[in-house]
Amino acid sequence: xxxxRKHLSLAVGALLFVGAATGVGVLRGHEAGALSAxxxxxxxxxxxxxxxxxxxxxxxxxxxxxxGRLEAVDRVDVRPLVSGxxxxxxxxxxxxxxxxxxxxxxxxxxxxxxxxxxxAQLAAANARALYASTDAARADRLLADNxxxxxxxxxxxxxxxEAAAGVKAAQAALEAAQVNLGxxxxxxxxxxxVSRAELTLGNVVSAGANAPLLTTLVSVSPIYASFDVDExxxxxxxxxxxxxxxxxxxxxxxxxGYSRRGAITSVDNRLDTxxxxxxxxxxxxxxxxxxxxxxxxxxxxxxxxxxPAILIDDAALGTDQAKKYVLVVDAANKVQYRxxxxxxxxxxxxxxxxxxxxxxxxxxxxxxxxxxxxSVAPHAVDMAAAxxxx
Numbered sequence: 001x002x003x004x005r006k007h008l009s010l011a012v013g014a015l016l017f018v019g020a021a022t023g024v025g026v027l028r029g030h031e032a033g034a035l036s037a038x039x040x041x042x043x044x045x046x047x048x049x050x051x052x053x054x055x056x057x058x059x060x061x062x063x064x065x066x067x068g069r070l071e072a073v074d075r076v077d078v079r080p081l082v083s084g085x086x087x088x089x090x091x092x093x094x095x096x097x098x099x100x101x102x103x104x105x106x107x108x109x110x111x112x113x114x115x116x117x118x119x120a121q122l123a124a125a126n127a128r129a130l131y132a133s134t135d136a137a138r139a140d141r142l143l144a145d146n147x148x149x150x151x152x153x154x155x156x157x158x159x160x161x162e163a164a165a166g167v168k169a170a171q172a173a174l175e176a177a178q179v180n181l182g183x184x185x186x187x188x189x190x191x192x193x194v195s196r197a198e199l200t201l202g203n204v205v206s207a208g209a210n211a212p213l214l215t216t217l218v219s220v221s222p223i224y225a226s227f228d229v230d231e232x233x234x235x236x237x238x239x240x241x242x243x244x245x246x247x248x249x250x251x252x253x254x255x256x257g258y259s260r261r262g263a264i265t266s267v268d269n270r271l272d273t274x275x276x277x278x279x280x281x282x283x284x285x286x287x288x289x290x291x292x293x294x295x296x297x298x299x300x301x302x303x304x305x306x307x308p309a310i311l312i313d314d315a316a317l318g319t320d321q322a323k324k325y326v327l328v329v330d331a332a333n334k335v336q337y338r339x340x341x342x343x344x345x346x347x348x349x350x351x352x353x354x355x356x357x358x359x360x361x362x363x364x365x366x367x368x369x370x371x372x373x374x375s376v377a378p379h380a381v382d383m384a385a386a387x388x389x390x
Contacts, residue, residue, distance in 0.1 A: 248261070250297050
C-alpha cells in the first residue's frame with residue numbers, strides 16, 4: 001500500500017514538472033514574438049520611389065500671347081460694269097482661280113454692235129479729215145498766187161482742223177465701245193478663292209452705284225492675322241525700329257500649340273486711348289489654303305534678344321497657398337522644399353526666374369509621395385515636355 005502511494009506521488013510530481021516546463025516555454029515564445037513586433041515597428045519605412053529630372057538651362061526668346069482674326073490680303077466684291085443679261089457662269093462655288101480667269105459673261109451682242117458703229121464713225125471721220133486736209137493744202141497753193149480770198153482760205157484751214165478733231169472723237173468713242181465690250185467678260189481681278197455665284201444664268205444686271213453683287217473673291221496666300229497689342233508690348237518690341245520684322249507664331253482654335261510662323265508687317269498709326277491697345281497686322285504663309293478669312297487665331301509675338309533661362313516641366317510646380325514651390329532632391333537623395341518664381345512658358349516648359357539653378361534635380365512625378373526631409377528612391381527621367389531648342 002505504501003509502495004503504491006509512493007509511485008502515485010512520483011507520477012504527480014512528474015506531471016507538475018512537465019507542466020511548469022511547458023508554461024515557461026510558452027511564456028518565452030510570447031516574449032520573443034513581442035520583441036520581434038517591437039523591432040518591426042521601430043524600423044524606418046522604405047524610401048518612396050519618385051521620378052526626378054535635371055533642371056534645364058536654355059537660350060529662349062520671350063513671347064506675348066494675343067487673340068485675333070484672320071483677314072485676306074486682297075478682298076474684291078465682283079460687280080458688273082455694264083448692263084445686260086448673264087449668259088454664262090464659268091466657275092464652281094469655292095473654286096481657286098487665277099488672275100484674269102473668266103467668271104461671268106454678260107450678253108456681248110449689243111456692245112459688239114456698238115463697237116461696229118463706232119468703227120464706222122471713225123472711218124467716216126477719217127474720210128472727212130482727208131478731204132479737208134487736201135482742200136486746205138490746195139488753198140495754201142492758191143493763196144501763194146493770190147488766187148483765193150483770205151476769208152475762204154481761213155475757212156478751209158478751220159475745216160481741216162475740225163475734221164482732225166472729229167477723228168480723235170471717233171477714236172475715243174470706238175475705244176469706249178471696246179472697253180464696254182470687254183466688260184461683258186467679267187474676269188478675276190486677283191488670284192484667290194471665289195465665293196458662290198450670287199446671280200446665275202439668265203439674270204439681268206445693271207451697272208452703276210446700285211450694281212448687284214455677283215460674287216466675292218479673296219486671296220489665299222499669304223494671309224493677314226490682325227490683333228490688338230498692349231502699350232507695353234508696342235514700346236518693347238514694335239515701336240523701336242519699324243524696319244525690323246518681329247516674328248510671330250499662330251495657332252488655331254483646334255490646336256494647343258502654334259503651328260505656323262510669320263512676321264509683323266504693319267502697325268497702326270495711333271493708339272486707341274479707350275482700350276490702351278494698337279492694331280497690328282502680321283503676314284502668315286498659307287500655301288496649303290487651310291486658313292480662311294474670319295477664323296479665330298491665337299497669336300504670340302516675340303521680340304528682343306535671346307537670353308538664358310532655367311526651364312522645368314510645368315507639372316513639377318506645386319502650389320502652397322499663394323506660393324509656388326518645387327521639391328529638390330539633393331546628392332544624398334533627401335527632399336528639400338524650395339520656393340520659386342515662375343515665368344512664361346517656352347515650348348511646354350516653364351521658365352523659373354528665381355529659386356533654382358541649372359543642374360539641380362527636382363521631383364517631376366510622385367510629388368504627393370515625397371515630403372521635405374524624407375529620403376526618396378529617385379528614378380532619373382527627362383523633362384516631360386522637353387523639346388529641342390528652336
